[in-house]
Amino acid sequence: MKTGKFEINVDELRKGGVVKLKDKDMFSLWVRAVCDNMDAVKLRKVAELAEKYAKGYVLFSTRQFPIIPHIHFKDVGAVKDELEKVYVMLDRCGTRVRNPDVCYDANICPYAVMDPISMGEKLDQFWRDDPGGFKIKTSIVGCEKQCSSPRVLADVGFVGAKRSGRRGFDAYLGGKLGLDPFLGIRMAELLSEEECLKFLRNYTQFLRKEGRANKKERAAALIRRLGEEVVRDAVTHDLKQGFSTTPFECDTKQSQKIDKSILRIRATNGEVTSKQVRKIADIAEKYGLGYVHFSVRGGPEIPGVDSALFVEIAESLKEAGLEILDKGIDNLQTCFGGYCVNGNLNTQPLLREVEKIVKKLGLNDLDIKISASGCPNSCGISHLSDIGFMGVVEPEVIKKKCTGCDICAKACRVDAIKIENKLAVIDLEKCKNCDMCIKACPFDALYEKRQGISILVGGRGAYFMDDKKTGVTLIGKKLVDFIDEKRALEITQKILELAREKSKTVAELIDEMGIQNFRSFVLR
Amino acid sequence: MEKIKIDQNIDMRGVSCPLNYVKTKLAIEELEVGEVLAVLLDDGEPIVNVPRSAKEDGHQILEVNKIQDHYQVLIKKR
Ligand code: SF4
Ligand code: SF4
Numbered sequence: 001m002k003t004g005k006f007e008i009n010v011d012e013l014r015k016g017g018v019v020k021l022k023d024k025d026m027f028s029l030w031v032r033a034v035c036d037n038m039d040a041v042k043l044r045k046v047a048e049l050a051e052k053y054a055k056g057y058v059l060f061s062t063r064q065f066p067i068i069p070h071i072h073f074k075d076v077g078a079v080k081d082e083l084e085k086v087y088v089m090l091d092r093c094g095t096r097v098r099n100p101d102v103c104y105d106a107n108i109c110p111y112a113v114m115d116p117i118s119m120g121e122k123l124d125q126f127w128r129d130d131p132g133g134f135k136i137k138t139s140i141v142g143c144e145k146q147c148s149s150p151r152v153l154a155d156v157g158f159v160g161a162k163r164s165g166r167r168g169f170d171a172y173l174g175g176k177l178g179l180d181p182f183l184g185i186r187m188a189e190l191l192s193e194e195e196c197l198k199f200l201r202n203y204t205q206f207l208r209k210e211g212r213a214n215k216k217e218r219a220a221a222l223i224r225r226l227g228e229e230v231v232r233d234a235v236t237h238d239l240k241q242g243f244s245t246t247p248f249e250c251d252t253k254q255s256q257k258i259d260k261s262i263l264r265i266r267a268t269n270g271e272v273t274s275k276q277v278r279k280i281a282d283i284a285e286k287y288g289l290g291y292v293h294f295s296v297r298g299g300p301e302i303p304g305v306d307s308a309l310f311v312e313i314a315e316s317l318k319e320a321g322l323e324i325l326d327k328g329i330d331n332l333q334t335c336f337g338g339y340c341v342n343g344n345l346n347t348q349p350l351l352r353e354v355e356k357i358v359k360k361l362g363l364n365d366l367d368i369k370i371s372a373s374g375c376p377n378s379c380g381i382s383h384l385s386d387i388g389f390m391g392v393v394e395p396e397v398i399k400k401k402c403t404g405c406d407i408c409a410k411a412c413r414v415d416a417i418k419i420e421n422k423l424a425v426i427d428l429e430k431c432k433n434c435d436m437c438i439k440a441c442p443f444d445a446l447y448e449k450r451q452g453i454s455i456l457v458g459g460r461g462a463y464f465m466d467d468k469k470t471g472v473t474l475i476g477k478k479l480v481d482f483i484d485e486k487r488a489l490e491i492t493q494k495i496l497e498l499a500r501e502k503s504k505t506v507a508e509l510i511d512e513m514g515i516q517n518f519r520s521f522v523l524r
Numbered sequence: 525m526e527k528i529k530i531d532q533n534i535d536m537r538g539v540s541c542p543l544n545y546v547k548t549k550l551a552i553e554e555l556e557v558g559e560v561l562a563v564l565l566d567d568g569e570p571i572v573n574v575p576r577s578a579k580e581d582g583h584q585i586l587e588v589n590k591i592q593d594h595y596q597v598l599i600k601k602r
Contacts, residue, residue, distance in 0.1 A: 020542060024581060073546075341580070405588040411572045442575040442585035442597070 017090025021339045025073040030091040033065040037252040039291040040281035045086045047277035060270040064101050064294040065091050097132040101139040103147040107254035108303045112142030114160030121247035148296050149461035151175050151184040151473045155219040171199045174219040177378040179432040181475050182220035194242030206234040252291045261307040264325035268332045269348045270298030279320035299331035329368040335379035343374025344435050345391025357493050376434045383476045384461035386506035392433035394450040397424045401445035411440035452482035458507040494522045531559040545577045555601045563597045571595045
């Protein structure tokens with residue numbers, strides 16, 4: 001299509017992977033990383049395109065693939081073409097089937113009891129064959145440490161497990177974060193790969209039959225509406241029959257055991273400059289297996305590195321202003337934050353301030369996780385962190401401007417708005433403070449009565465460090481609402497001081513003190 | 525309410541997000557400042573997203589009219 005100003009192949013947008021940002025005409029491109037890995041050659045291309053068309057940096061996102069932010073509307077097609085030259089496609093977004101997420105190859109991770117890559121390849125093919133048409137996230141982990149948190153970050157999560165001498169995948173259903181988070185329910189145990197595929201097929205069929213498309217219902221909503229037992233019956237029938245596909249080969253798959261370490265790199269806010277990306281690619285080629293893994297927390301990971309060489313690598317990383325993630329706390333991760341169309345909080349500067357506090361306190365506990373999300377949708381996995389920030393807003397109707405058009409009610413995902421006598425009425429009990437209604441109102445008849453930061457505490461996506469807690473996933477509890485940045489930082493410091501003094505994670509502190517005592521202590 | 529003069533019409537029914545927004549945007553590009561575009565949009569995601577994006581681009585939404593199972597949105601270029 002040609003117009004006076006823009007030339008764009010609109011078909012490019014149809015497949016997804018192109019997501020609007022806050023600044024006018026600016027988009028981000030979601031780049032596909034098969035099996036959540038990307039080789040050095042492709043990675044360098046992504047870095048080059050970020051420099052050529054965007055702001056010269058790449059995001060290592062919670063979604064486990066790289067994102068190039070700030071690409072102008074008119075350049076989207078060109079970037080896509082250039083990516084295709086190195087066989088890189090865009091990932092999917094919106095109401096679409098998402099690519100399966102995985103942790104590590106069983107040949108790399110010593111804890112794996114099942115192979116996530118082998119299962120991932122089959123899932124990948126499963127979705128290639130399926131017509132899709134709805135949103136579904138799938139995630140696979142090799143063991144119950146659950147590194148990529150499939151119980152909450154995926155509608156369907158397969159978790160490798162070993163019980164009484166048998167191995168298989170436990171199948172969880174319903175996981176989601178967002179406005180009302182849901183911890184996936186274990187629907188079946190110790191399944192084979194074929195049984196997992198059958199489980200998934202059952203679920204997609206059930207969703208097509210029972211799911212309310214207009215409400216964009218996903219697994220959690222189905223379980224809430226129909227009850228656990230009804231859904232369980234539907235998804236577990238005839239599992240023994242199995243279901244097979246010819247797997248799509250993941251190009252980073254390892255054919256033999258790699259008895260080496262995984263090198264993690266710090267990337268606060270998941271932001272990595274193109275120069276740094278090239279450095280990481282070089283290191284992956286020279287010291288690792290030639291590829292990089294995208295983890296949920298956003299720190300780039302290079303598998304297959306001899307730990308005796310870490311000191312040498314650290315020197316090399318330093319040249320690009322990078323450091324190994326082996327001290328301080330775990331990578332500080334955020335969503336799009338300040339540049340998301342839905343964001344209400346500039347998360348990136350907030351986390352830079354938090355980083356200063358961490359350095360000042362000299363905290364050295366990698367098991368402590370902090371993240372921030374621009375809104376309660378929690379794309380920055382605030383609910384899964386010891387300390388999770390979220391931007392919140394309280395909406396109010398300006399009566400004389402409201403036309404009763406109903407658009408705000410449609411925008412609200414928790415049904416908190418009703419139209420009464422041609423006027424929007426908000427039920428603040430139900431409201432989750434996400435701001436979608438305000439942004440959607442075409443007539444500016446809603447405004448932010450209050451705005452601020454909400455802090456969640458005690459969340460836990462994965463228990464990697466603590467063997468006793470294997471298999472546990474915790475959704476963070478709300479500590480305070482509508483505070484300003486200064487207060488949020490004070491409270492953060494208080495919590496971190498306490499964690500350091502007692503040498504415990506926030507979840508453990510809450511367990512020990514009770515949420516009430518914990519709250520009054522840290523808010524004092 | 526007095527009748528608003530429509531300068532251009534586009535039908536975005538059956539066109540999904542974000543394509544409907546992009547096409548709407550291209551149509552607005554062709555207008556002069558002050559002119560009005562009438563867009564037909566499906567219920568659900570499109571009616572929530574497209575007026576919002578037009579508003580965020582700085583244009584003014586004059587009217588949202590429900591017509592059977594879809595909507596007509598009048599956007600004034602600014
Ligand atoms: S979207 Fe705006 S004008 Fe329409 S009902 Fe809601 S508050 Fe009123
Ligand atoms: S009423 Fe508005 S702010 Fe509250 S949950 Fe609904 S869309 Fe979000």
